[in-house]
Structure formats: C-alpha cells, structure tokens
Amino acid sequence: MKKKILSVLMCTALAAGMLAGCGGGSGSGSSDSAGSSDGGKTYAIVTKSAGNPYNEKEAEGFQEVIEAAGGTCIVQNPEAATADAQITVIQSLISQGVDSIAIAANDANALASVCQEAMDAGIKVCTLDSDVNSATRATFCNQAGVQEVGQALIDAVYDITGGEGQYAILSATSQATNQNAWIEAMKSVQESDEKYSKLELVAVEYGDDEPQKSTDKTQALLQNYPDLKVICAPTTVGISAAAKVLQDQGSSVKLTGLGLPSEMAEYIGADDAHSCPYMFLWNPIDLGKLAGYTSIALVDGTITGAVGDTFEAGDMENSPYTLSELADGSGASEIILGPPFQFNPDNIAEWKDIY
16 A cells, blocks of 8 residues: 555656646647657547546646656647547547547547547557447556446445445436446346345436536435435546535435545545545546556557557556456457555545545
8 A cells, every 4th residue: 555655646746747748738729748759759648528636637647657758748638528529639639640549538439430530540549437439449448347346336335325225326427438337337236136136226317527517416316315325426526526415415315436535535434424434446647657558558569459468557556467358248458457446434534635
C-alpha cells in the first residue's frame, strides 16, 4: 500500500508541475501540446467531458507517461459528455495527424465510424475507462474486470441492505459502455444466485454524469420509492451528487458505488450521520498511465493489440502487462489494470488527499 501511495503522490506532483506541457483543451477545438524528442510522435487522449475530476486524473497519468518518454501530448476535453462532442475532437485530431488517440468513450457504437476513420489514417487507437466497438480500436485499457466490478457492487448492496429490500442504480449516460456492462454483471450475479433473491432492483436512472441531473434523479428516487434502502452509483459524478442529497436530507437510504476518495471522504462512515458506508474504485491516475504506456507500445510496434501481446509499463505495480481476450467472444483484446479497491472509514483519510 505504501509503495502505491508514494507512486501516486510522485505522479500527481509531477503532473501538477507540468505547466508548459500537455494541457486540457476544454472545448472541441482547443488543445495544448509539448515539444517532442521522441521522433516527433504525438499522443492524444480524449476524455468524456470537461470538468470531470475522474477524467482529469486519468489525463494527468497519461500526460506524465507521455512527457517522461519525450513525446508530444494533447489532451482534449469535450464540452459535453456526448458522442457528438467526442466525434468533433477526434476528427480534429485526425486532421492534425497525431500518431495515437486514447479515448474514454461516451458511446460504443456512435464512435465506431470516427475511430475507424482514425485507424484508416494510420493512427493507433486504444480506449480506456469505457470502450468502443472492439473492431474499431487496437485494445481497451480496462480499469477492472467487468465481472469483478459487478460482483463487488452487488455484494455491497447485499451487505448494506442486510440481504433484502429495494435498491436502485444511478448511472452515467444510457450509452456508457462501462457502466452498462457493470450493471448487466450485477443483474447477472443477482439472477444466478439464490442468495440475492430477496433484493429488488426498482429502477435504473441516468444522471448523464451531470451533477445537477444526478441530484435531481436522486431526489426523484427518494420520492418515488419510499421503501428504498440503497442507491448504487457506478459513476464518480453520480455517487458524489447522491451522497450530498442523502446526507443533507438525513435520509436513511444508504449509498455505495464507484467514487473518488477526495470527493467522498466527508460522506464515508459506518454511522447514521454518513450516507455511504463504503465504496470502490481504482486509481484513475494509474489508468491514465496504463493508456499512455499502451499508446507508446502501439506506436513503436511493441504490441499490435493482439491477445497475448506483452509490454512493459514502467514502475506500475502489475507491469509487465499482457493483453487478454474480451469475454464477449469477439476475439478482441483488453488490458486489465487490476481489481477494484474498497474505500471505507478505516482507509479513506489515507487516500482523500491523493486523488
């Protein structure tokens, strides 16, 4: 644990000091880049939207790796968490002739055409956090296995409800491939095991990764389901919005899901005064770093995106990484960062100042 904390602290401090380097373009046409000594190679990352703290941490990790390797880095933060906004910035990157693009996708299918366009132009395309159609990218940097996340979330719901009662899910967008996959995994686990038979999923709502909309959806859930026991929010924006609503209102409804420690520390607690007993996440800085190392390996030819390819990822804890096969039977590859990590009252203070 200490090794990981020191690594994250070093990464965060290094990224924060890079004022002239890879900047975050907040609009569809804006970007800042650093000079390159890496053969003039340019590496881009497209986040889900501007103003998303989780995405900002991913970009920090990506930036740190690319610049340490001497590459030119471009960060593009679309103005909205939509496929159209991402398509606009990806088309701009294609016209700039970048060498690679890493994308946290807002929509798997809507982005397929522009990703294929980038690949046809000779650009290496990978995804992180949320995938696109697997035929239109080289590989996917996955924060954790889908089944592992789904299992962790449904087990948390089971634990916090006492094994029975109503729960609801507050997700991001209805097209978000990662959230949708985790939700389906939760449902699959619940349906396949009698242990969860007394749990009732009453609603899946979408806050579109917008704080106000997520707040409104949480309030609607409380009004529409008076017997609700738990809300599970597999999105950092949604969980922080829901946590505030529940805690401010002194609601007996509890919360779990995926959140940033820095945003959720004041809501984590085992008593009635706190809305979230515990939650999960991975290190978004490390996920961005993994995408950076993956992009470099794709550009220099160390990997092609084929299952079984292996590459080194600096001092990352699980390096070297080997590309594994997606569980969907497509034959496409993914790279698993690691298992989800639980943040609870015992460790939240340790992590809240890190990310």
